[in-house]
Amino acid sequence: MNAPVPGLAPTTYIGQDTPRANARRLLAGRGQYVDDLRLPRELHAAFVRSPHAHARITRLDLSPARKSRGVFWCGTGADVARAVSPWVATLTHFKGMKSAPQYAVAVDRATWQGEAVAVIVAQTRAQAEDAAQLVEVEYEPLPAVTDMETALDAATPVIHPDLGDNLAFTRGVDTGGVADVFAAAHLVVEDTFRFGRHTGVCLEPRAITADYNPSENQLTVYLANQAPHMMRDIFAKHLDIPEANVRVIARDVGGSFGIKVHVYPDEMAIVGVAKLLGRPIRYSADRLESMSTDIHAREHRVRAKMGVDRDGRITAIEIDDLTGIGPYSVYPRTSAVEGNQVVNLTGAAYDFRHYVANLRVVFQNKTPTCQYRAVGHPIAMAVAEGLVDHAAQKLGIDPAEFRRRNLIADDNYPYTSASGMKFEALSHHACLDKLLALMDYPALRAEQKALRARGIHRGIGLAALIEVTNPSAAFYGVGGARISSQDGCTLRLEPTGWVTAQTGVTEQGQGTEAMIAQVVASAVGIPVEHVRVITGDTDTGPYGGGTWASRGAGIGGEAALLAGRELKANILALAGVILNRDAAGLDLRRAQIVDAATGEPVLPLAEAARIGQYRPDTLPREFQPQLSVTRQFGQRDWPFVFTNGIQASYVEVDPDTGFVKLLKHWMVEDCGTIINPLLVDEQLRGGIAQGIGAALWEEVLYDADGNLKNGTLADYLVPMAAEMPDMVLGHVETPTRSSELGAKGAGEAGTAGAPGAVMNAINDALLPFNARVTEMPFTPERLLRALGKIA
Amino acid sequence: MKAPPFAYRRASSVADACALLDAHGGSARILAGGQSLIPSLNLRLSQPELLIDISQLAELRGIRVSATEMIIGALTRHADIERSAEVRARFPALADAARQIAHPAIRNRGTIGGSIALADPAAEWPAAALAFDMRFTAVSTQGERSIAATEFFKGLYETALLPGEVLRSIHVPLPAAAQRAAFGELTRRSGDYAIAGAFVTASVTGGWLGGTRAAFFGVATRPLLAARAMRALDGSAGDAAAVAAARAHLEADLDPIADLYNSRATKLHLAGVLLARLVARLAAPGG
Numbered sequence A: 001m002n003a004p005v006p007g008l009a010p011t012t013y014i015g016q017d018t019p020r021a022n023a024r025r026l027l028a029g030r031g032q033y034v035d036d037l038r039l040p041r042e043l044h045a046a047f048v049r050s051p052h053a054h055a056r057i058t059r060l061d062l063s064p065a066r067k068s069r070g071v072f073w074c075g076t077g078a079d080v081a082r083a084v085s086p087w088v089a090t091l092t093h094f095k096g097m098k099s100a101p102q103y104a105v106a107v108d109r110a111t112w113q114g115e116a117v118a119v120i121v122a123q124t125r126a127q128a129e130d131a132a133q134l135v136e137v138e139y140e141p142l143p144a145v146t147d148m149e150t151a152l153d154a155a156t157p158v159i160h161p162d163l164g165d166n167l168a169f170t171r172g173v174d175t176g177g178v179a180d181v182f183a184a185a186h187l188v189v190e191d192t193f194r195f196g197r198h199t200g201v202c203l204e205p206r207a208i209t210a211d212y213n214p215s216e217n218q219l220t221v222y223l224a225n226q227a228p229h230m231m232r233d234i235f236a237k238h239l240d241i242p243e244a245n246v247r248v249i250a251r252d253v254g255g256s257f258g259i260k261v262h263v264y265p266d267e268m269a270i271v272g273v274a275k276l277l278g279r280p281i282r283y284s285a286d287r288l289e290s291m292s293t294d295i296h297a298r299e300h301r302v303r304a305k306m307g308v309d310r311d312g313r314i315t316a317i318e319i320d321d322l323t324g325i326g327p328y329s330v331y332p333r334t335s336a337v338e339g340n341q342v343v344n345l346t347g348a349a350y351d352f353r354h355y356v357a358n359l360r361v362v363f364q365n366k367t368p369t370c371q372y373r374a375v376g377h378p379i380a381m382a383v384a385e386g387l388v389d390h391a392a393q394k395l396g397i398d399p400a401e402f403r404r405r406n407l408i409a410d411d412n413y414p415y416t417s418a419s420g421m422k423f424e425a426l427s428h429h430a431c432l433d434k435l436l437a438l439m440d441y442p443a444l445r446a447e448q449k450a451l452r453a454r455g456i457h458r459g460i461g462l463a464a465l466i467e468v469t470n471p472s473a474a475f476y477g478v479g480g481a482r483i484s485s486q487d488g489c490t491l492r493l494e495p496t497g498w499v500t501a502q503t504g505v506t507e508q509g510q511g512t513e514a515m516i517a518q519v520v521a522s523a524v525g526i527p528v529e530h531v532r533v534i535t536g537d538t539d540t541g542p543y544g545g546g547t548w549a550s551r552g553a554g555i556g557g558e559a560a561l562l563a564g565r566e567l568k569a570n571i572l573a574l575a576g577v578i579l580n581r582d583a584a585g586l587d588l589r590r591a592q593i594v595d596a597a598t599g600e601p602v603l604p605l606a607e608a609a610r611i612g613q614y615r616p617d618t619l620p621r622e623f624q625p626q627l628s629v630t631r632q633f634g635q636r637d638w639p640f641v642f643t644n645g646i647q648a649s650y651v652e653v654d655p656d657t658g659f660v661k662l663l664k665h666w667m668v669e670d671c672g673t674i675i676n677p678l679l680v681d682e683q684l685r686g687g688i689a690q691g692i693g694a695a696l697w698e699e700v701l702y703d704a705d706g707n708l709k710n711g712t713l714a715d716y717l718v719p720m721a722a723e724m725p726d727m728v729l730g731h732v733e734t735p736t737r738s739s740e741l742g743a744k745g746a747g748e749a750g751t752a753g754a755p756g757a758v759m760n761a762i763n764d765a766l767l768p769f770n771a772r773v774t775e776m777p778f779t780p781e782r783l784l785r786a787l788g789k790i791a
Numbered sequence B: 001m002k003a004p005p006f007a008y009r010r011a012s013s014v015a016d017a018c019a020l021l022d023a024h025g026g027s028a029r030i031l032a033g034g035q036s037l038i039p040s041l042n043l044r045l046s047q048p049e050l051l052i053d054i055s056q057l058a059e060l061r062g063i064r065v066s067a068t069e070m071i072i073g074a075l076t077r078h079a080d081i082e083r084s085a086e087v088r089a090r091f092p093a094l095a096d097a098a099r100q101i102a103h104p105a106i107r108n109r110g111t112i113g114g115s116i117a118l119a120d121p122a123a124e125w126p127a128a129a130l131a132f133d134m135r136f137t138a139v140s141t142q143g144e145r146s147i148a149a150t151e152f153f154k155g156l157y158e159t160a161l162l163p164g165e166v167l168r169s170i171h172v173p174l175p176a177a178a179q180r181a182a183f184g185e186l187t188r189r190s191g192d193y194a195i196a197g198a199f200v201t202a203s204v205t206g207g208w209l210g211g212t213r214a215a216f217f218g219v220a221t222r223p224l225l226a227a228r229a230m231r232a233l234d235g236s237a238g239d240a241a242a243v244a245a246a247r248a249h250l251e252a253d254l255d256p257i258a259d260l261y262n263s264r265a266t267k268l269h270l271a272g273v274l275l276a277r278l279v280a281r282l283a284a285p286g287g
């Protein structure tokens, strides 16, 4: 039996480090971003934006701008509204949720600083900006609602009087009897956590070119976007064009992080103006516009407490989450999801039964917030992990040991969390064990102790996490949003034996195309170089949801697997007919039709493809080779397929300056079947970097009147390479049984856990000073205040 | 954003630049490395009608040493200073400081003259000029004059340069044998403008500090010498008591102002921490 098999063995790319094909193209400067595109007769747009957070527009005179050099057209909110109907962003499964109609360009009233009030179209962008400066706008400033703590007070003006108050959404969870459990607890720890409003900073800003052809009532939109089919539906609806006549093309996209999956009023305006003028209109947000109009996220204040018994077991958690979302809920996903996730996910890595959560989502006159990478997770994880470390410290239990006592046991699945989340199979303990081994936890603790004695203050912080991935329709579809939770993959066997794959999931630089190619090559039995992947064109690709909620590999990959298997079966059927053999005895390996038993090549795939495409006349009359296939996949077993993981941060705090130096970061996670370890590790590292950004640097600052104070990248601090610690990564693989591939998502776990890990590390370092910080980002000033160095 | 329209002239000599400045009154601006001017144009924060590009004037670039001073041409790039063996040998603190200015790409273009002429309160060179008692030479169609750094920085982005003047060179007195210097700054990310930074120079003889100069940046509307703190250090060994006494004067010396992320109290505290650390380095045996 051990004799070497003659011929070809089956091979797979699943689990193999496979460099992505598009990296070379992008690095060579051959990317095709929206701004690289040139269309005949195109015009450039610029916006006049409100300098006030809240103001009535009492006069708006476009005539000086109309006379400016190169100007083609100028319009107000009312002008644009002739082409674009307003929208209201609510979901029916968020009971009682409300928001107000939002226009593409403000009509009569601006509700945040940066909201567009007029649009200028000119031959060049510079000319459009020159003209924008000439527009005369008179504003009557209105009181701005900026502090979410007072947004619901009776004395606070209501931003949308028709709604009655500034409450967009509220939700409560109460498992019952929680007060009694707290009363009986051996220890109750309490903290108030604050999270700085921040945003996802993409290298490529939002960019759009809209081209309307009146002769066919046909709209083509080139858009830096994650969900082309969603946008197609929305353009069709709000511009009143049949959906079939709308084509959305997202070629290369330079980072997205959830920023590019929403409806932006200025982009709707561009599309509307293109329709009004019948000429292609281009627009890219500049960095200042990005900072004031890209969605923000994460402005939360969470009061939280945790009850623990004598053995250090969590008995109850209670949270009160208040979050401010700007003046409108963002279309079509709504701005209630983030807070909802905080309610769903807080503490859900742990085995406890008593939970109370209250959420209030309030309107404010600041940039609208919506889903940004790891939606709600970083908040939920930091709250729970902060409480866990607090309790462990009070009880004198090592934080790793405390987690061991409380994380849901690896053999306790399926499991339903106190908040109602259903977990198929998680591996918290396996991940914890692996993490502690990777970091040599006892040695690190010993080093920390020795250095502390010498006045060097280092801290170790752990953060367990779960991540929502592979969502079913439970996320949006059930709430009435026309956002697909399924995706398709279409494969076409070329006459050369190569395969062209089209997929509904999209590429923003994370390697989706490489992942699809690996799955297809493995399923069909061809070299990965023989697969070409096309994404992001609604006219040609299969219908699907696109990229969000870490679904690309789990949903799009599964569709690719199913399509690949089907195509292979069709190819073998063809080969069987050509060879006059039973197809069941054939296999396809490395582009060769082989004898399945021996692996011996019997017919090159290219030859079968040639015959199938050009010489069907040589085949029996009743046999038609099927060399294109499409398969769809939607995950149906669970509302969401959860992943899990754990992170550790090692920092050094300078107690004189309040500075935090990141020394090292570890993460072990379980995203099920790993298709491409290189890509998964990239996701983890990038995600961790963004989470660290939240912990140490990123915060959009406003003054009390709603003026944005840090609209440039000199003032808004993103994480940079020089400050990043080495990251050591490990994996545990628990494939999901909801698909054949078994892959779960990996896009957000890094971001989900890093802020909590860094916070816990800082607080661990601060222990000798009896100081504690719970307000992100952890600026030197906040540390100095906690240390009592400044008032 | 795109810059508003402007005219552009490449100066053929310093004299040409001065003549162009005169001809265009206040509506022209000198363009050196462009690392501050171009961003401000692109944000439409300033709208000059003419840019006079001096960046190709070789006569303005380079580092020379005479018997008494080091002369740095205004167009000398931050990166030139960072890599200069001459600077490293004679003024290691300046070489260290050069490396803390922005990022490599910006240091490859940005010039010391641009930095001094701009007088950003958080920039390194203006404070260095105070600590090392530098002088600047400015030229105009009227001739040239020498201005002491201590007379130069008037306020926020405000200097003693007159409208028709071009900054030509920076003059650093060569240090006496006993002079020591220390530089330090606190930035949250490498390359950022500092929350607080300082240069401290002193002659150290037998462990005693004399002629101490402590120049701070990033704490007020302009770079400042902490005069009272300096006096408190003179004649001391830079010991903890002397440092504490000096720190107590910083509030009066610096009158710090808050920035986006740091209150006045934080700025003051951090300036004090820096002073203590830099003095400790100066006073350390062999420091």
Ligand SMILES: Cc1cc2nc3c(=O)[nH]c(=O)nc-3n(C[C@H](O)[C@H](O)[C@H](O)COP(=O)(O)OP(=O)(O)OC[C@H]3O[C@@H](n4cnc5c(N)ncnc54)[C@H](O)[C@@H]3O)c2cc1C
Pocket (backbone or CB within 6 Å): A714, B029, B030, B031, B032, B033, B034, B035, B036, B037, B038, B039, B074, B075, B100, B101, B102, B103, B106, B109, B110, B111, B112, B113, B114, B115, B117, B118, B120, B122, B123, B124, B125, B165, B166, B167, B168, B191, B192, B193, B194
């Ligand atoms: C991201 C970023 C980070 C930065 N970080 C730092 C930092 O940490 N520390 C720091 O010090 N700087 C920093 N800078 C600024 C940088 O050092 C600039 O290069 C410098 O301040 C200006 O020099 P420049 O040659 O680029 O001048 P320019 O931008 O060309 O000119 C600046 C001003 O000076 C005038 N000017 C220039 N040269 C002369 C001259 N010879 N005579 C008269 N007037 C003149 C110009 O008219 C203009 O008003 C940073 C810049 C950027 C973009």
